[in-house]
Amino acid sequence: MLEARELEATRGGATLFSGLAFTLRPGALLRVSGANGSGKTSLLRVLCGLAQPSAGQVRWNGESIGALGEEYRRQLAYVGHANALKDELTVAENLEAICALAGLDTTPASVRAAIGQFGLGGRELLPVKLLSQGQRRRAALARLALSEAAPLWILDEPFAALDADAVDRVQSAAGAHLARGGMIVLTTHQEARIEARSATDINLDR
């Protein structure tokens, strides 16, 4: 269970949001929307623990994420704005490295299946530099297929640069994750059709 209490974030002296509170229970989806610069990415980085809120607290199962440290990070799969892919490595090598770092077990077969699930089948051994922008995003998101063990997914603009087919694939992976009791926080500009038992929307413009 992820809880935010009276969160406030500032950037360059301006307050992005304040008094933000929500509770995310297993199987629940949180959609964060808002205009460019409204603080969506800042909120996600605070929830990950990459950035410190200027006020308030993020709690995981009742304990502050700062105190939990590594234990919290083990529960987390974060796909940020940047794809964290290395141009010179192949899609499969990138995916294996990212998963090994996150403490997720993979086999060559599971990696191949994950790449196939995101529509990059047959391109496993291609260096990432030969992929298009959308294909890179697919490759970065393919780690979600291997992140079943991480209950909390935090996705920053997962649908950016994706075509309709890829959006469907991400949505079905997200739906499956929620169905098995996972939690997802994501930012998006478009309508996300993800099947969720409970979904909350936060609009940072207000």
Added chain:
Amino acid sequence: MLAALRTVIRRDLLLALRNKSDAANTLLFFVIVASLFPLGVGPEPALLRGIAPGVVWVAALLASMLALARLFAADYADGTLEQLALAPQPLAALVAAKILAHWLVSGLPLVLIAPLLGLQFDLSGTALLTLMVSLLIGTPVLSLLGAIGAALTLGLRASGVLVPLIVLPLTVPVLVFGAGAVEAAAAGLGAEAQLSLLAAFLLVSAALSPWAAAAAIRIALE
């Protein structure tokens, strides 16, 4: 934890293997700088023998500065550093693994090629051996100290110039005792004292600098 460290080292070595020109540039820079001195100061053997330890060590110092800008910058730009910071391992340990991989690619080749450069300066056999040993102990210190500078300058525009400005003053003791060891050996004296001090620098910097670099990275990411 060991699996994650292995992953970091393997990935960085693989990247170096796919991008061979980066490591080759450092090595070539080292060879060229050290080779310019005999051309500049003239072929007087006694003079060359006298300046050899300092010249080779300074060249190694400058060459390792050249490689430092690459240590974290690419990972910072492509988001890999965020993933390292979010991994369920201490960031300092992952940073230490990155420094080790960086040294294997940019420091170890300097150690291996140094005897050839020493020959240009007419160094004796024991002096050559001491040169290698002093570089073997000293270049990891340069990578460790350099990592702090590289982490502190993440996201800054002039980081290429700033890193040497921050790191070079810190490396003075390494230079003094590294070159001093070779001078002592060339003079027929024992170099154990200087090498022991270098080893002490290595232990202290290995224990402290990954933590400092990790702290600087967390600040840069925020």
